[in-house]
Amino acid sequence: MKKSIMDFIDKYHWLALYGLFGIGTLLTNIYSYAFCARFLNLSTAKSNVVAWTLSLIFSYITNRKWVFESNKSGLWEICKECVSFVSCRIMTGAIDIFLMVVLVDGLHFYDMNVKILTNFIVIIVNLVTCKNIIFKDNIEDKVEEVELADEYVN
Secondary structure (H helix, E strand, O other): OHHHHHHHHHHHHHHHHHHHHHHHHHHHHHHHHHHHHHHOOOOHHHHHHHHHHHHHHHHHHHHHHHHOOOOOOOHHHHHHHHHHHHHHHHHHHHHHHHHHHHHHHHOOOOHHHHHHHHHHHHHHHHHHHHHHHHOHHHHHHHHHHHHHHHHHHO
């Protein structure tokens, strides 16, 4: 029983880290949006673009380094990974901005409630793209390491 729990933790620790840093990304996004909208009096769309940009930078650094432990090296490989990351995030950023503008400016819902809702949608889509597209090789390597270690022990 203890061994299977440790195997589970070894195999999926990245998911706990994704959640932890996802909260950091969420807070970066929400607070920077609120700052731009409330204190700088920027429009919903402009505030959202600033918030998206700041959370994009935060999430790339944390996902690359700690969550998926990217082993890409060299300028070309890192640039390809970064472009892939940004491309996927542009898609979810567009979803976020679209929903914010429609629900806040169009339907007059309270912006902070919508911001929280859109962030949860974006987090789920981002997890799927990170795991299956951007950092796919890193996740597969981690799973193989755990399976090989398990075979060695048995």
